[in-house]
Amino acid sequence: MKNWATLEADENRLMNKHYSAGRSGRKINKVIIHHNAGNLTIKSIWDVWQTRQASAHYQVDSNGRIGQLVWDRDTAWHAGNWDANTTSIGIEHADISSKPWRISEACLDNGAHLVAAICHYYKLGRPVWAKNVFGHKHFSSTECPASLAGSQHAAYMARAQYWYDRMSGTKPAPTPPAKPTPPAPKPSANIDALADAVIRGEYGNGEERKRRLGANYAAVQKRVNEKLGIS
Structure with missing residues (x-):
């Protein structure tokens, strides 16, 4: 051309x-x-x-x-x-x-x-x-x-x-970058102390407890059940 x-x-x-x-x-x-x-x-x-x-x-x-x-x-x-x-x-x-x-x-x-x-x-x-x-x-x-x-x-x-x-002289709109995934909280070594705090009511119940404990939730809840004698 x-x-x-x-x-x-x-x-x-x-x-x-x-x-x-x-x-x-x-x-x-x-x-x-x-x-x-x-x-x-x-x-x-x-x-x-x-x-x-x-x-x-x-x-x-x-x-x-x-x-x-x-x-x-x-x-x-x-x-x-x-x-x-x-x-x-x-x-x-x-x-x-x-x-x-x-x-x-x-x-x-x-x-x-x-x-x-x-x-x-x-x-x-x-x-x-x-x-x-x-x-x-x-x-x-x-x-x-x-x-x-x-x-x-x-x-x-x-x-x-x-x-x-x-x-x-134009550029297409860029694809918005993906939002970074927040890093998962590191599991705490002191599961026992967290379990005691849960029993004292410091972490609430249900979804609030899950949210606040994050990656530690399953381990802490298991220890709570053990402390309370719940199988």
């Missing part, structure tokens, strides 16, 4: 058909991610779409290079759903294997960075799955985006959020 802040791709190879000019007055409110079902490049996916009625706004190659094929202001034919098409940016990702489907680390990182950049540029907020980032399968009967909704999903979304936080 030449410029993440302005969404300037490494290469512009714009479609001459199989997209719709404009967005029918709709606003962009989400990103929809796809996989190529093959290790395609910016040029080869452009070639595929010359004979197939489909397109997407961006292609992320396996080496991480990003191409723009449809301007953001126009509607790409990628989701199989007109409402989703007019309100989304579609991103394709090249696969490096098919059994199972998997994308490269470079493709994952730059694809996630692109999601973050789009969310930042269009003020969509921090990338959140099924809120402002979706898989193709949310809108059509398909397994696309394959690993990006499966084995590589968590890593992809974590990177998207990481890059968004970097771009926006």
Whole structure:
């Protein structure tokens, strides 16, 4: 990507058909991610779409290079759903294997960075799955985006959020530290003296006695019972 802040791709190879000019007055409110079902490049996916009625706004190659094929202001034919098409940016990702489907680390990182950049540029907020980032399968009967909704999903979304936080200059709220567990009182060596104090009524009864004696409760109560002849 030449410029993440302005969404300037490494290469512009714009479609001459199989997209719709404009967005029918709709606003962009989400990103929809796809996989190529093959290790395609910016040029080869452009070639595929010359004979197939489909397109997407961006292609992320396996080496991480990003191409723009449809301007953001126009509607790409990628989701199989007109409402989703007019309100989304579609991103394709090249696969490096098919059994199972998997994308490269470079493709994952730059694809996630692109999601973050789009969310930042269009003020969509921090990338959140099924809120402002979706898989193709949310809108059509398909397994696309394959690993990006499966084995590589968590890593992809974590990177998207990481890059968004970097771009926006914000940090997610830290997880509050766990409250330290107070140390258990050390058992007293003078159980006999504590038992005498309990018998004198100095430690109350029931829950109050348990609370005040803490870790010594069981041993002291046993000694109290012995002193009182209670079996």
